[in-house]
Amino acid sequence: MNNIKMIALDMDGTLLHDDHSLSEMNANTIREVAAQGVEIVLCTGRSPVSTLPYLDKLGLEGVVITHNGAATVASKDKSMLHQFELSQMDLEPYLTYCNEEKVHYDINTAFDLYVNQVDLLSADWLNTYKQFLIEPKNFPGWDNLASPVLKLTMSGYKEDIDRVQQALSLWDHKVQFIRSGDFFIDIMHKEATKGNALKQLTQLRGISSDNVMAVGNYYNDMTMIQFAGIGVAMDNSPIDVKAAADEVTLSNNDDGVHAVLKKYFLS
Structure with a gap:
């Protein structure tokens, strides 16, 4: 036993x-x-x-x-x-990188997932979120969030995320940066x-x-x-x-x- x-x-x-x-x-x-x-x-x-x-x-x-x-x-x-919560300051460098390099990302509170503009999401992205039972919302701005941000997820094709991982592995991270799947990288609190x-x-x-x-x-x-x-x-x-x-x-x-x-x- x-x-x-x-x-x-x-x-x-x-x-x-x-x-x-x-x-x-x-x-x-x-x-x-x-x-x-x-x-x-x-x-x-x-x-x-x-x-x-x-x-x-x-x-x-x-x-x-x-x-x-x-x-x-x-x-x-x-x-x-x-x-474990993240601040706007924690995420700012990663958001800048994603926007400059055209990497898809979403911002997560415990129960909600936000993207820049839902109506600009491709059918593929909408389908991916649907598979995970998620309904993305438009990001309302930091001051209008009802709950703390817990995670930033970057996602894409495996070869694109390989490239992102390679680039970001050279950074000095104040937060946790982890490959959570072939198609995902998560940024979270260190702990x-x-x-x-x-x-x-x-x-x-x-x-x-x-x-x-x-x-x-x-x-x-x-x-x-x-x-x-x-x-x-x-x-x-x-x-x-x-x-x-x-x-x-x-x-x-x-x-x-x-x-x-x-x-x-x-x-």
Whole structure:
């Protein structure tokens, strides 16, 4: 019998198939493990808006760690347990770069996503946001924001984001600059990581890292994989992520989450 009391699951590239679907295999296995009293925490770069529907599909309530650790939200009343905020000054150099280099970006508060002009978005961009259950809004200006900014996301084709990463890797960053997917770079508060958010949640629950399993597939998952007593990488992970993990499970499209949970909880 293991001593795992909490399982942190990344979503895209981990829990979900490449088409963003949640398989019955993964869902049923998670429900079985949750029924044993283990807390399931979705831990994702997504916003709460595009995360909570999947928790509903699983028939679970609890806490979701979103925006790569920048916002920890209770599902029941959507209350904020913790957030890491960014200032206009933090983001100004990145916004200038994006505007000069024509890099697409969006500005995120906990529950809203803003772009410069929604009516100028291409059908492709609108479709991408729709896939993530997001309805972009026009940025109202810094003084008119109702909530703090938590994340700036730059996105585009992989080769374009490779180029952006190469250029920005030469900068001296006062904030966190992380590649969160083939098509995304996120700018967040220095302390905003999945690992830090998970650590805070374990302290709230009175458990240690030894009581945690974390499953992920990309660079933004490494802090939680390293924090957890059992850190698991997907077979579709880059080599550095696999090297940081205690073990590697099957790929996301082969229901690797089901496989590793079955091994530890249902065999």
